[in-house]
Amino acid sequence: MAFVLDLTFSSLLPVALLLLTLFIWFYASSKPQQRLPPSPPKFPVVGNLFQLGLYPHRKLQSLSRKYGSLMLVHFGSKPVVVASSADAACEIMRTHDLVFANRPKTSIFDRLLYGSKDIGASPYGEYWRQVRSICVLQLLSHKRVQSFRYVREEETSLIVEKITSFSASSPPLSAINLSDLLMTLTNDVICRVALGRKYSDREDGSKSMQIVKEFVELLGTTDIGDFVPWLGWLRHLNDLDDKVEKVVKQLDEFLEGVIKEHKDRKNGKANTDDGIEGKGSDLVDILLEIQGEKSTGFTLELDSLKAIILDMFAAGTDTTYTVMEWAMTELLRHPEILEKLQTEVRQVAQGKPEISEDDLDKMDYLKAVIKETLRLHTPVPLLVPRESTQHGMNQKITKKVLIVILVCRWPDIGGV
Numbered sequence: 001m002a003f004v005l006d007l008t009f010s011s012l013l014p015v016a017l018l019l020l021t022l023f024i025w026f027y028a029s030s031k032p033q034q035r036l037p038p039s040p041p042k043f044p045v046v047g048n049l050f051q052l053g054l055y056p057h058r059k060l061q062s063l064s065r066k067y068g069s070l071m072l073v074h075f076g077s078k079p080v081v082v083a084s085s086a087d088a089a090c091e092i093m094r095t096h097d098l099v100f101a102n103r104p105k106t107s108i109f110d111r112l113l114y115g116s117k118d119i120g121a122s123p124y125g126e127y128w129r130q131v132r133s134i135c136v137l138q139l140l141s142h143k144r145v146q147s148f149r150y151v152r153e154e155e156t157s158l159i160v161e162k163i164t165s166f167s168a169s170s171p172p173l174s175a176i177n178l179s180d181l182l183m184t185l186t187n188d189v190i191c192r193v194a195l196g197r198k199y200s201d202r203e204d205g206s207k208s209m210q211i212v213k214e215f216v217e218l219l220g221t222t223d224i225g226d227f228v229p230w231l232g233w234l235r236h237l238n239d240l241d242d243k244v245e246k247v248v249k250q251l252d253e254f255l256e257g258v259i260k261e262h263k264d265r266k267n268g269k270a271n272t273d274d275g276i277e278g279k280g281s282d283l284v285d286i287l288l289e290i291q292g293e294k295s296t297g298f299t300l301e302l303d304s305l306k307a308i309i310l311d312m313f314a315a316g317t318d319t320t321y322t323v324m325e326w327a328m329t330e331l332l333r334h335p336e337i338l339e340k341l342q343t344e345v346r347q348v349a350q351g352k353p354e355i356s357e358d359d360l361d362k363m364d365y366l367k368a369v370i371k372e373t374l375r376l377h378t379p380v381p382l383l384v385p386r387e388s389t390q391h392g393m394n395q396k397i398t399k400k401v402l403i404v405i406l407v408c409r410w411p412d413i414g415g416v
Protein backbone atom coordinates (compact mmCIF):
# COMPACT_ATOMS: atom_id res chain seq x y z
CA MET A 1 0.00 0.00 0.00
CA ALA A 2 2.84 2.34 0.94
CA PHE A 3 4.46 1.63 -2.46
CA VAL A 4 1.25 2.61 -4.35
CA LEU A 5 0.93 5.85 -2.41
CA ASP A 6 4.59 6.72 -3.06
CA LEU A 7 4.18 6.11 -6.76
CA THR A 8 1.08 8.31 -6.91
CA PHE A 9 2.83 11.17 -5.12
CA SER A 10 5.97 11.12 -7.28
CA SER A 11 4.00 10.92 -10.51
CA LEU A 12 1.81 13.82 -9.44
CA LEU A 13 4.69 16.06 -8.39
CA PRO A 14 5.85 17.10 -11.90
CA VAL A 15 2.25 17.77 -12.91
CA ALA A 16 1.72 19.92 -9.82
CA LEU A 17 4.94 21.84 -10.51
CA LEU A 18 3.93 22.38 -14.13
CA LEU A 19 0.53 23.69 -13.07
CA LEU A 20 2.10 25.98 -10.50
CA THR A 21 4.57 27.36 -13.08
CA LEU A 22 1.75 27.93 -15.57
CA PHE A 23 -0.30 29.67 -12.89
CA ILE A 24 2.58 31.99 -11.92
CA TRP A 25 3.33 32.73 -15.58
CA PHE A 26 -0.32 33.42 -16.32
CA TYR A 27 -0.70 35.61 -13.21
CA ALA A 28 2.44 37.59 -14.04
CA SER A 29 1.58 38.09 -17.70
CA SER A 30 -2.06 39.02 -16.96
CA LYS A 31 -0.85 41.97 -14.78
CA PRO A 32 -0.50 45.24 -16.68
CA GLN A 33 3.14 45.68 -17.84
CA GLN A 34 5.11 48.05 -15.62
CA ARG A 35 7.34 50.56 -17.30
CA LEU A 36 10.91 50.23 -16.13
CA PRO A 37 14.02 51.95 -17.43
CA PRO A 38 15.89 49.84 -20.02
CA SER A 39 18.39 47.38 -18.54
CA PRO A 40 21.47 45.59 -19.82
CA PRO A 41 21.42 41.79 -19.30
CA LYS A 42 22.55 40.75 -15.82
CA PHE A 43 23.96 37.68 -14.11
CA PRO A 44 22.03 35.85 -11.41
CA VAL A 45 22.88 36.90 -7.82
CA VAL A 46 25.63 39.45 -8.63
CA GLY A 47 23.56 41.31 -11.23
CA ASN A 48 25.75 43.72 -13.21
CA LEU A 49 28.32 44.14 -10.43
CA PHE A 50 31.20 42.30 -12.07
CA GLN A 51 30.58 44.00 -15.42
CA LEU A 52 31.66 47.34 -13.94
CA GLY A 53 35.41 46.62 -13.94
CA LEU A 54 38.03 48.96 -12.53
CA TYR A 55 36.42 52.12 -13.90
CA PRO A 56 32.68 51.85 -13.18
CA HIS A 57 31.95 55.39 -14.47
CA ARG A 58 33.39 54.53 -17.89
CA LYS A 59 31.54 51.22 -18.11
CA LEU A 60 28.29 52.86 -17.01
CA GLN A 61 28.82 55.64 -19.53
CA SER A 62 29.23 53.18 -22.37
CA LEU A 63 26.17 51.20 -21.21
CA SER A 64 24.11 54.37 -20.91
CA ARG A 65 24.98 55.25 -24.52
CA LYS A 66 23.27 52.02 -25.47
CA TYR A 67 20.40 51.92 -22.94
CA GLY A 68 19.63 55.59 -22.50
CA SER A 69 20.01 58.38 -19.98
CA LEU A 70 17.87 56.57 -17.40
CA MET A 71 19.00 52.99 -17.10
CA LEU A 72 18.34 50.24 -14.57
CA VAL A 73 21.22 48.00 -13.48
CA HIS A 74 21.61 45.70 -10.49
CA PHE A 75 24.46 45.78 -7.98
CA GLY A 76 23.92 42.37 -6.46
CA SER A 77 20.42 42.43 -5.04
CA LYS A 78 20.11 46.24 -5.23
CA PRO A 79 18.30 47.88 -8.13
CA VAL A 80 20.30 50.91 -9.25
CA VAL A 81 19.00 53.60 -11.57
CA VAL A 82 21.78 55.37 -13.45
CA ALA A 83 20.89 58.89 -14.53
CA SER A 84 23.24 60.38 -17.09
CA SER A 85 21.63 63.45 -18.59
CA ALA A 86 21.14 66.95 -17.20
CA ASP A 87 17.33 66.52 -17.35
CA ALA A 88 17.38 63.19 -15.52
CA ALA A 89 19.78 64.58 -12.89
CA CYS A 90 17.52 67.62 -12.46
CA GLU A 91 14.45 65.41 -11.89
CA ILE A 92 16.29 63.57 -9.12
CA MET A 93 18.22 66.40 -7.49
CA ARG A 94 15.61 69.17 -7.83
CA THR A 95 12.08 67.95 -8.61
CA HIS A 96 12.18 64.88 -6.34
CA ASP A 97 15.04 65.97 -4.09
CA LEU A 98 13.31 64.95 -0.86
CA VAL A 99 12.62 61.41 -2.07
CA PHE A 100 16.29 61.08 -2.95
CA ALA A 101 17.84 63.05 -0.06
CA ASN A 102 19.22 59.91 1.60
CA ARG A 103 22.52 58.30 0.86
CA PRO A 104 22.65 54.49 1.10
CA LYS A 105 24.00 53.13 4.37
CA THR A 106 27.23 51.27 3.86
CA SER A 107 29.04 49.33 6.54
CA ILE A 108 32.36 51.11 5.88
CA PHE A 109 30.90 54.65 5.99
CA ASP A 110 29.02 53.71 9.12
CA ARG A 111 32.11 52.57 10.97
CA LEU A 112 34.46 55.29 9.76
CA LEU A 113 32.02 58.16 10.24
CA TYR A 114 30.81 57.46 13.78
CA GLY A 115 27.58 55.74 12.75
CA SER A 116 27.14 58.03 9.69
CA LYS A 117 26.84 61.14 11.89
CA ASP A 118 28.61 63.31 9.33
CA ILE A 119 27.05 65.72 6.81
CA GLY A 120 27.17 63.52 3.71
CA ALA A 121 25.98 60.18 5.05
CA SER A 122 23.47 61.12 7.78
CA PRO A 123 19.92 60.01 6.92
CA TYR A 124 17.28 62.61 6.02
CA GLY A 125 15.55 64.09 9.08
CA GLU A 126 16.03 66.64 11.84
CA TYR A 127 19.70 65.77 12.43
CA TRP A 128 20.36 65.92 8.64
CA ARG A 129 18.92 69.46 8.61
CA GLN A 130 20.92 70.55 11.65
CA VAL A 131 24.35 69.38 10.44
CA ARG A 132 23.74 70.86 6.99
CA SER A 133 22.77 74.17 8.50
CA ILE A 134 25.98 74.15 10.61
CA CYS A 135 27.91 73.48 7.42
CA VAL A 136 26.21 76.19 5.34
CA LEU A 137 25.93 78.90 7.99
CA GLN A 138 29.01 78.30 10.11
CA LEU A 139 31.72 76.20 8.51
CA LEU A 140 31.56 76.94 4.79
CA SER A 141 29.75 80.29 4.67
CA HIS A 142 31.21 82.86 2.27
CA LYS A 143 32.38 84.97 5.22
CA ARG A 144 34.11 82.04 6.87
CA VAL A 145 35.79 80.92 3.63
CA GLN A 146 37.04 84.51 3.16
CA SER A 147 38.36 84.58 6.73
CA PHE A 148 40.78 81.77 5.80
CA ARG A 149 42.12 83.59 2.77
CA TYR A 150 45.42 84.33 4.55
CA VAL A 151 45.94 80.56 5.03
CA ARG A 152 45.48 79.85 1.31
CA GLU A 153 47.72 82.75 0.32
CA GLU A 154 50.49 81.83 2.79
CA GLU A 155 50.51 78.17 1.78
CA THR A 156 50.49 78.97 -1.95
CA SER A 157 53.45 81.33 -1.47
CA LEU A 158 55.34 78.57 0.31
CA ILE A 159 54.76 76.16 -2.58
CA VAL A 160 55.93 78.78 -5.11
CA GLU A 161 59.04 79.36 -2.96
CA LYS A 162 59.70 75.62 -2.87
CA ILE A 163 59.43 75.33 -6.66
CA THR A 164 61.72 78.37 -7.10
CA SER A 165 64.33 76.88 -4.79
CA PHE A 166 64.13 73.50 -6.54
CA SER A 167 64.71 75.10 -9.92
CA ALA A 168 67.58 77.25 -8.56
CA SER A 169 69.31 74.28 -6.95
CA SER A 170 72.70 73.29 -8.22
CA PRO A 171 72.83 71.06 -10.13
CA PRO A 172 69.25 71.95 -11.18
CA LEU A 173 66.65 69.24 -10.59
CA SER A 174 65.52 67.59 -13.80
CA ALA A 175 61.98 67.08 -12.50
CA ILE A 176 59.73 68.19 -9.65
CA ASN A 177 57.03 65.91 -8.27
CA LEU A 178 54.16 68.33 -8.67
CA SER A 179 51.58 65.77 -7.51
CA ASP A 180 53.30 65.57 -4.11
CA LEU A 181 53.51 69.35 -3.84
CA LEU A 182 49.84 69.85 -4.72
CA MET A 183 48.74 67.15 -2.29
CA THR A 184 50.81 68.73 0.49
CA LEU A 185 49.40 72.17 -0.34
CA THR A 186 45.80 70.92 -0.14
CA ASN A 187 46.45 68.97 3.05
CA ASP A 188 48.20 71.88 4.72
CA VAL A 189 45.40 74.30 3.86
CA ILE A 190 42.65 71.91 5.04
CA CYS A 191 44.60 71.04 8.22
CA ARG A 192 45.16 74.68 9.13
CA VAL A 193 41.56 75.61 8.39
CA ALA A 194 39.98 72.60 10.08
CA LEU A 195 42.42 71.67 12.83
CA GLY A 196 44.31 74.92 13.39
CA ARG A 197 47.74 73.66 12.37
CA LYS A 198 49.49 71.79 9.64
CA TYR A 199 51.06 68.44 10.18
CA SER A 200 53.39 68.07 7.21
CA ASP A 201 56.19 69.96 8.95
CA ARG A 202 56.03 67.95 12.19
CA GLU A 203 58.04 64.86 13.00
CA ASP A 204 54.92 62.78 13.61
CA GLY A 205 53.07 64.69 10.87
CA SER A 206 53.43 62.15 8.12
CA LYS A 207 51.93 59.48 10.40
CA SER A 208 48.83 61.62 11.09
CA MET A 209 48.41 62.39 7.41
CA GLN A 210 48.88 58.75 6.53
CA ILE A 211 45.89 57.87 8.76
CA VAL A 212 43.77 60.52 7.02
CA LYS A 213 44.92 59.19 3.62
CA GLU A 214 43.98 55.63 4.58
CA PHE A 215 40.61 56.90 5.83
CA VAL A 216 39.88 58.63 2.49
CA GLU A 217 40.97 55.51 0.59
CA LEU A 218 38.74 53.26 2.70
CA LEU A 219 35.73 55.52 2.03
CA GLY A 220 36.19 54.69 -1.65
CA THR A 221 36.31 50.94 -0.99
CA THR A 222 33.29 48.77 -1.74
CA ASP A 223 32.29 46.01 0.63
CA ILE A 224 30.67 43.36 -1.54
CA GLY A 225 28.57 42.31 1.48
CA ASP A 226 26.58 45.57 1.11
CA PHE A 227 25.29 44.34 -2.26
CA VAL A 228 25.39 40.57 -1.96
CA PRO A 229 24.94 39.95 1.78
CA TRP A 230 25.83 36.26 1.69
CA LEU A 231 29.22 37.14 0.13
CA GLY A 232 29.97 39.41 3.13
CA TRP A 233 32.48 36.82 4.42
CA LEU A 234 34.79 37.85 1.54
CA ARG A 235 35.77 40.94 3.54
CA HIS A 236 37.67 38.65 5.93
CA LEU A 237 39.77 37.35 3.05
CA ASN A 238 41.13 40.77 2.08
CA ASP A 239 41.48 41.95 5.72
CA LEU A 240 39.00 44.78 5.08
CA ASP A 241 37.51 44.45 8.57
CA ASP A 242 40.91 44.66 10.24
CA LYS A 243 41.96 47.63 8.08
CA VAL A 244 38.76 49.53 8.94
CA GLU A 245 39.10 48.74 12.66
CA LYS A 246 42.74 49.89 12.68
CA VAL A 247 41.94 53.19 10.93
CA VAL A 248 38.86 53.85 13.13
CA LYS A 249 40.99 53.43 16.29
CA GLN A 250 43.89 55.56 15.03
CA LEU A 251 41.61 58.30 13.71
CA ASP A 252 39.72 58.49 16.97
CA GLU A 253 42.97 58.83 18.96
CA PHE A 254 44.14 61.52 16.54
CA LEU A 255 40.86 63.49 16.80
CA GLU A 256 40.78 63.14 20.59
CA GLY A 257 44.26 64.69 20.63
CA VAL A 258 43.15 67.53 18.34
CA ILE A 259 40.12 68.29 20.51
CA LYS A 260 42.14 68.20 23.73
CA GLU A 261 44.67 70.58 22.18
CA HIS A 262 41.87 73.04 21.29
CA LYS A 263 40.30 72.83 24.75
CA ASP A 264 43.71 73.35 26.38
CA ARG A 265 44.36 76.38 24.20
CA LYS A 266 40.99 77.83 25.14
CA ASN A 267 41.72 77.29 28.81
CA GLY A 268 45.14 78.91 28.44
CA LYS A 269 46.96 75.61 28.93
CA ALA A 270 48.39 75.31 25.44
CA ASN A 271 52.04 74.63 24.86
CA THR A 272 53.35 77.62 22.89
CA ASP A 273 55.72 75.40 20.90
CA ASP A 274 53.08 73.01 19.68
CA GLY A 275 52.47 74.86 16.42
CA ILE A 276 48.74 75.46 16.92
CA GLU A 277 47.66 78.79 15.50
CA GLY A 278 46.43 81.60 17.69
CA LYS A 279 44.78 83.53 14.84
CA GLY A 280 41.01 83.35 14.48
CA SER A 281 38.90 80.26 14.99
CA ASP A 282 39.42 77.06 13.07
CA LEU A 283 36.60 74.63 12.32
CA VAL A 284 37.22 72.57 15.48
CA ASP A 285 36.94 75.79 17.57
CA ILE A 286 33.67 76.67 15.85
CA LEU A 287 32.23 73.20 16.40
CA LEU A 288 33.31 73.23 20.08
CA GLU A 289 31.60 76.61 20.46
CA ILE A 290 28.39 75.23 18.91
CA GLN A 291 28.69 72.24 21.24
CA GLY A 292 28.81 74.51 24.27
CA GLU A 293 26.04 76.86 23.10
CA LYS A 294 22.44 76.35 23.95
CA SER A 295 21.21 78.79 21.28
CA THR A 296 21.22 76.28 18.41
CA GLY A 297 18.46 74.30 20.15
CA PHE A 298 20.25 70.98 19.90
CA THR A 299 23.31 69.34 21.32
CA LEU A 300 26.18 68.47 19.06
CA GLU A 301 27.69 65.31 20.46
CA LEU A 302 31.40 64.64 20.39
CA ASP A 303 31.01 61.86 17.80
CA SER A 304 29.12 64.25 15.49
CA LEU A 305 31.86 66.85 15.85
CA LYS A 306 34.50 64.28 14.89
CA ALA A 307 32.44 62.98 11.95
CA ILE A 308 31.91 66.51 10.57
CA ILE A 309 35.64 67.25 10.74
CA LEU A 310 36.37 64.00 8.92
CA ASP A 311 33.94 65.07 6.18
CA MET A 312 36.09 68.10 5.47
CA PHE A 313 39.05 65.80 4.76
CA ALA A 314 37.02 63.25 2.83
CA ALA A 315 35.27 65.85 0.70
CA GLY A 316 37.88 68.57 0.44
CA THR A 317 41.30 66.98 -0.02
CA ASP A 318 41.34 64.56 -2.98
CA THR A 319 38.78 66.60 -4.92
CA THR A 320 40.85 69.77 -4.74
CA TYR A 321 44.31 68.45 -5.53
CA THR A 322 43.21 66.10 -8.31
CA VAL A 323 41.62 69.07 -10.14
CA MET A 324 44.91 70.99 -9.88
CA GLU A 325 46.91 67.95 -10.96
CA TRP A 326 44.70 67.39 -14.02
CA ALA A 327 44.75 71.10 -14.90
CA MET A 328 48.57 71.04 -14.94
CA THR A 329 48.58 67.80 -16.95
CA GLU A 330 46.24 69.23 -19.59
CA LEU A 331 48.24 72.48 -19.77
CA LEU A 332 51.43 70.52 -20.42
CA ARG A 333 49.63 68.52 -23.08
CA HIS A 334 48.39 71.75 -24.71
CA PRO A 335 51.34 74.22 -24.76
CA GLU A 336 49.37 76.82 -26.75
CA ILE A 337 46.77 77.01 -23.94
CA LEU A 338 49.55 77.15 -21.33
CA GLU A 339 51.08 80.11 -23.16
CA LYS A 340 47.77 81.95 -23.35
CA LEU A 341 47.21 81.38 -19.63
CA GLN A 342 50.73 82.56 -18.75
CA THR A 343 50.09 85.75 -20.74
CA GLU A 344 46.87 86.40 -18.78
CA VAL A 345 48.59 85.76 -15.42
CA ARG A 346 51.49 88.11 -16.32
CA GLN A 347 49.09 90.81 -17.48
CA VAL A 348 47.05 90.70 -14.27
CA ALA A 349 50.07 90.36 -11.94
CA GLN A 350 51.90 93.28 -13.62
CA GLY A 351 55.29 92.27 -12.30
CA LYS A 352 54.17 91.70 -8.67
CA PRO A 353 56.06 88.80 -7.09
CA GLU A 354 52.89 87.37 -5.54
CA ILE A 355 49.35 86.90 -6.77
CA SER A 356 46.47 87.52 -4.39
CA GLU A 357 42.95 86.11 -4.46
CA ASP A 358 41.73 89.48 -5.76
CA ASP A 359 43.97 88.96 -8.79
CA LEU A 360 42.50 85.49 -9.37
CA ASP A 361 39.09 87.07 -9.69
CA LYS A 362 40.29 89.00 -12.76
CA MET A 363 41.66 85.90 -14.54
CA ASP A 364 38.80 84.81 -16.78
CA TYR A 365 40.91 82.50 -18.91
CA LEU A 366 42.14 80.70 -15.77
CA LYS A 367 38.50 80.21 -14.69
CA ALA A 368 37.72 78.73 -18.11
CA VAL A 369 40.71 76.36 -17.82
CA ILE A 370 39.48 75.16 -14.41
CA LYS A 371 35.91 74.66 -15.69
CA GLU A 372 37.18 72.68 -18.67
CA THR A 373 39.33 70.56 -16.33
CA LEU A 374 36.27 69.86 -14.17
CA ARG A 375 34.31 68.87 -17.28
CA LEU A 376 37.01 66.53 -18.58
CA HIS A 377 38.27 65.15 -15.28
CA THR A 378 35.53 65.63 -12.75
CA PRO A 379 36.84 64.37 -9.39
CA VAL A 380 33.48 62.76 -8.54
CA PRO A 381 32.35 61.24 -11.87
CA LEU A 382 29.71 59.11 -10.20
CA LEU A 383 27.92 61.43 -7.84
CA VAL A 384 27.85 59.81 -4.38
CA PRO A 385 24.77 57.55 -4.65
CA ARG A 386 21.38 58.49 -3.28
CA GLU A 387 18.76 56.07 -2.03
CA SER A 388 15.04 56.54 -2.45
CA THR A 389 13.12 56.96 0.79
CA GLN A 390 10.07 55.42 -0.87
CA HIS A 391 9.92 51.82 -1.92
CA GLY A 392 10.25 51.09 -5.61
CA MET A 393 9.81 53.43 -8.55
CA ASN A 394 6.78 51.31 -9.35
CA GLN A 395 5.33 48.03 -8.15
CA LYS A 396 7.85 45.96 -10.02
CA ILE A 397 10.77 47.25 -7.98
CA THR A 398 9.85 46.50 -4.41
CA LYS A 399 13.13 47.55 -2.86
CA LYS A 400 14.55 50.97 -2.15
CA VAL A 401 16.25 52.11 -5.31
CA LEU A 402 19.80 53.37 -5.45
CA ILE A 403 20.37 56.32 -7.71
CA VAL A 404 23.72 56.96 -9.26
CA ILE A 405 24.25 60.13 -11.21
CA LEU A 406 26.83 59.92 -13.91
CA VAL A 407 28.28 63.39 -14.20
CA CYS A 408 30.65 62.80 -17.08
CA ARG A 409 29.31 63.01 -20.63
CA TRP A 410 32.43 63.06 -22.74
CA PRO A 411 32.05 62.83 -26.49
CA ASP A 412 34.02 59.60 -26.28
CA ILE A 413 35.56 57.54 -23.52
CA GLY A 414 38.36 59.58 -22.06
CA GLY A 415 38.85 61.89 -19.18
CA VAL A 416 39.15 60.62 -15.63
Ligand code: HEM
Nearest residue numbers: 119120121135311312315316317319320323379380383384
Ligand atom coordinates in the same frame (compact mmCIF):
# COMPACT_ATOMS: atom_id res chain seq x y z
C1 HEM B 1 37.24 70.84 -6.59
C2 HEM B 1 36.81 70.64 -5.38
C3 HEM B 1 35.51 69.94 -5.03
C4 HEM B 1 34.65 69.24 -5.81
C5 HEM B 1 34.74 68.95 -7.30
C6 HEM B 1 33.57 68.79 -4.95
C7 HEM B 1 32.49 68.04 -5.38
C8 HEM B 1 31.46 67.58 -4.56
C9 HEM B 1 30.36 66.77 -4.99
C10 HEM B 1 30.12 66.32 -6.41
C11 HEM B 1 29.60 66.52 -3.91
C12 HEM B 1 28.31 65.68 -3.86
C13 HEM B 1 27.11 66.56 -4.00
C14 HEM B 1 25.82 65.78 -3.95
O1 HEM B 1 25.81 64.55 -3.95
O2 HEM B 1 24.77 66.43 -3.88
C15 HEM B 1 30.20 67.17 -2.77
C16 HEM B 1 29.70 67.16 -1.50
C17 HEM B 1 30.33 67.74 -0.41
N1 HEM B 1 31.47 68.50 -0.41
FE1 HEM B 1 32.57 68.94 -2.05
N2 HEM B 1 33.79 69.24 -3.67
C18 HEM B 1 34.98 69.94 -3.67
C19 HEM B 1 35.59 70.56 -2.58
C20 HEM B 1 35.09 70.54 -1.29
C21 HEM B 1 35.73 71.18 -0.16
C22 HEM B 1 37.04 71.99 -0.23
C23 HEM B 1 34.96 70.92 0.94
C24 HEM B 1 35.14 71.33 2.38
C25 HEM B 1 36.22 71.70 2.95
C26 HEM B 1 33.82 70.13 0.49
C27 HEM B 1 32.81 69.66 1.31
C28 HEM B 1 31.75 68.91 0.88
C29 HEM B 1 30.73 68.37 1.77
C30 HEM B 1 30.65 68.58 3.29
C31 HEM B 1 29.84 67.63 0.96
C32 HEM B 1 28.58 66.87 1.42
C33 HEM B 1 27.37 67.73 1.16
C34 HEM B 1 26.07 66.97 1.29
O3 HEM B 1 26.04 65.75 1.38
O4 HEM B 1 25.04 67.66 1.27
N3 HEM B 1 33.93 69.93 -0.87
N4 HEM B 1 31.35 67.83 -3.19
